[in-house]
Amino acid sequence: MKFDVLTLFPELFNIVMRESIIGRAQENGIIKVNAINIRDYSKDKHKKVDDYPFGGGTGMVMTCQPVIDAYNDITKDMTVKPKVIYMSPQGRVLNQKIAKELSTEEHLILLCGHYEGIDERIIEEIVDEEISIGDYVLTGGELPAMVLIDCVSRLVQGVLASENSYSEESHFNGLLEYPQYTRPADYNGKKVPDILLSGHHANIEKWRTQQSIERTKQKRPDMYEVYERTHKKNL
Numbered sequence: 001m002k003f004d005v006l007t008l009f010p011e012l013f014n015i016v017m018r019e020s021i022i023g024r025a026q027e028n029g030i031i032k033v034n035a036i037n038i039r040d041y042s043k044d045k046h047k048k049v050d051d052y053p054f055g056g057g058t059g060m061v062m063t064c065q066p067v068i069d070a071y072n073d074i075t076k077d078m079t080v081k082p083k084v085i086y087m088s089p090q091g092r093v094l095n096q097k098i099a100k101e102l103s104t105e106e107h108l109i110l111l112c113g114h115y116e117g118i119d120e121r122i123i124e125e126i127v128d129e130e131i132s133i134g135d136y137v138l139t140g141g142e143l144p145a146m147v148l149i150d151c152v153s154r155l156v157q158g159v160l161a162s163e164n165s166y167s168e169e170s171h172f173n174g175l176l177e178y179p180q181y182t183r184p185a186d187y188n189g190k191k192v193p194d195i196l197l198s199g200h201h202a203n204i205e206k207w208r209t210q211q212s213i214e215r216t217k218q219k220r221p222d223m224y225e226v227y228e229r230t231h232k233k234n235l
């Protein structure tokens with residue numbers, strides 16, 4: 001899966017996206033993150049990429065030309081144009097279901113804005129979808145783009161050690177994850193639940209599901225309500 005990221009800060013991606021699981025997935029050729037510097041496409045003699053907003057107002061707006069030219073350049077040889085996602089507080093809020101949907105795409109282009117935003121005509125011209133990572137405003141779309149790349153990439157075949165490592169985790173099965181423990185079995189007098197040391201996998205499975213249901217009910221009643229509706233016969 002390939003991500004082309006249109007940004008004013010490509011270095012951010014080159015540093016963060018070469019670490020840990022995403023970094024290894026890039027080395028293995030499963031994921032490719034290619035950051036493109038919008039400023040390289042500015043035709044302004046001072047390489048400006050923003051200007052004052054028409055109608056007044058504080059802050060600056062990113063201009064059309066560098067962004068549209070960057071998009072046209074990276075897609076010029078593509079027969080199928082990849083989906084363009086603009087990271088914006090106005091987008092639909094990213095969740096595990098959307099991440100799963102996006103993980104089936106071969107190629108995504110992510111557009112990261114800065115300052116007060118981007119000229120609306122960029123959205124009209126090249127953006128297919130706006131996605132938000134939550135209801136708060138950031139100084140740029142770069143962190144949201146990295147969040148999206150992380151949560152989508154880990155669902156791509158071969159990125160995580162094993163398939164089932166995400167199929168049971170939080171939000172994937174509609175529940176929050178059960179508590180996790182590792183050695184030592186007794187840490188400062190705090191013991192691991194005996195069931196987990198029993199080796200009885202069926203009982204462990206049951207205990208874990210019960211824990212997930214209980215903590216979802218307690219921490220995320222909204223999620224629990226959906227789960228209860230769809231699983232009422234088993235509760």
Ligand SMILES: NC(=O)c1ccc(N[C@@H]2CC[C@@H](O)C2)nc1
Pocket residue numbers: 087088089112113114115116117118131132133134135136137138139140141144
């Ligand atoms: N919640 C989010 O996902 C989010 C995304 C982008 C953002 N800020 C950028 C800067 C200017 C404009 O492009 C939008 N803030 C919050």
